[in-house]
Amino acid sequence: MDLQHTASSRRQFLRRLTVVGGLAAGASLLAACGQPATPAAPTSAATPAAQPTTAPAPAAAAAKPASGVKLTVLTHWGDQDQLAVLTPILQQYQQQSGVTIDHQTVAFDELLKRITTARLGGPAPDIYHFYNLWMPDFVGSDLLQPPPADVTADVKKSWSQGSADGATYKDQIWGYPTEVNNYLLIYNKQLFQEAGISKPPAILDELKEASIKATKKGADGKVSQTGFLFLKGWDSGVVHPFTSLLWSNGGEYAARDYSQVMFNQQPGLDVVAAETDIIKGAGADLGFQQADFVAGKAAMTIMANWWGAALRKGVPGGIQNVGVAPIPTKSGGKSIPLQYNWLWGVDKNSKNSAEAWKFLQWLNSPEGNGSSPMGKYLTSGLNAIPSRTSDQQAHADVLNDAFVKPFVDALPNSRTEPIIPGAQEIKTSLQKQIEAAWFGQKEPKDALDTAAQDANRILKEKAQG
Incomplete structure (x- = not known):
């Protein structure tokens, strides 16, 4: 053959x-x-x-x-x-x-x-x-x-x-x-132990605290280990964790009749605000990438099960050094991962x-x-x-x-994942706006409102066309 x-x-x-x-x-x-x-x-x-x-x-x-x-x-x-x-x-x-x-x-x-x-x-x-x-x-x-x-x-x-x-x-x-x-919180057990973190964060406030505790800087003042890894530059890497956190904090991505998106309502604002707080609080360095988690230089991220193959091959200490936990919620509610x-x-x-x-x-x-x-x-x-x-x-x-x-x-x-008209265009637009908030170019509300306006325009065009 x-x-x-x-x-x-x-x-x-x-x-x-x-x-x-x-x-x-x-x-x-x-x-x-x-x-x-x-x-x-x-x-x-x-x-x-x-x-x-x-x-x-x-x-x-x-x-x-x-x-x-x-x-x-x-x-x-x-x-x-x-x-x-x-x-x-x-x-x-x-x-x-x-x-x-x-x-x-x-x-x-x-x-x-x-x-x-x-x-x-x-x-x-x-x-x-x-x-x-x-x-x-x-x-x-x-x-x-x-x-x-x-x-x-x-x-x-x-x-x-x-x-x-x-x-x-x-x-x-x-x-x-x-x-x-589906997406869950993935963490490095050894880095948690070194940072004095006894268990994975279950709520957003704990996620911020753990991210800051697990971040390390070298003698030159540069970050050598990031507490939380944000997956910038990739639509699924940005939007899938966001949506998992959104649902786990009582929000909705879109109306059931496709008439409008809802990710810019208060639960969505809370999620992006929590993400930007982690960055501002030095719990995350946006210069880090996926390979840094595999190399043992990132303590946490939100990622899907398919990543396991790379983790088995590369994480110091092997796959047994990697823990998996539910998506953090706002106040101990139900964790709802995106699949x-x-x-x-x-x-x-x-x-x-x-x-x-x-x-x-x-x-x-x-x-x-x-x-x-x-x-x-x-x-x-x-x-x-x-x-x-x-x-x-x-x-x-x-x-x-x-x-x-x-x-x-x-x-x-x-x-x-929300299967709505224009889903891919909406996803890409939302990715860019969330990243703008991460990099301090926009406030969370402005970023999500801009993404929502773009998404609702796309939904209207699809409905008419």
Whole structure:
């Protein structure tokens, strides 16, 4: 098998969701028979109830050979470690079904452009794996095909509410949720001990105090260790922790009817004020970056579970030196982390849509060991948390790891990233305004009001258009 793929940093994609640049080389998966394939938030309204329907068993999805059918599947999984696990799974389905799977990959920062422009160069891929924040634009462009009723029923039955919500837009589930990530407070145990901090901060005032205590300066007066690490220059790194703190302090990001954003109300102001107080109080130095936490030069940050792979490789003292705690609240209330999902969807113009959904049903349905093929890939090929609850149970040995388990345990209280029209534009605008407050260029109220005005303009344009 001759595999060609595009290699890039696993999370560059989430740093640059506004896509530029040309397409990367595709990854070609050879057919199992030897025939070469072509290279290659909370939801705003509750999902209507549906009659429970059990998804077809894996064997049922591949019961009738479909010789001559080829499904083109587009993902951002092109690294060799990922392909080493995923390719045999795709081969297995080819052998069982007679369907050829043409697996194409692009670099993470090119995926959005590849999906949105695919039809311009001829037939689009049949199946996409994509970030759920893109659903409003995809649905607005009439790009996605609604799943069959049994798929929708299976997602409602077999996934957590947060993950089902994460695959829902305008009361419609649009595909199978896959990888799930949520945000919690991550801290360096050794640095806490050295600073005399006995436990992770549970409220915002404690977060400020701990940040100041854990900051160190060298003989030259420069900060050598930051108490809290703010993830500037990255929309998710700024907005996801902000939203987690917002919800955990009684605020809302947007109205349920998409009519306006609400992050500039008092809870949002309290969060940004707390962040700027930490910076002004010398509890955080904005010159520090993610690599500094990995190097043991930052005591705390708010980050997602996917970061575990880098922490295992680099943190002094190993992953056992890293603690995970709930998102701090204002006064001991309920901690509500933000989660985001990826999902599988089918192109509306696919000529093989029935076979595409059969394949996705097989890929996401439990096998004899209780795990779906997708669950196997996510835990062993991607080192990610699968969103299907039975996959979480089947891979409990992996997910009970001291670093990962707190994230899994927090999923029932997590809320999906707000899936609203213009979500990406709004997110980027909010990032810039929060950063302006961090750097002292604007007061928190001015920054959030500016972001809200921009967001409400975008929402109005989307509603009219």
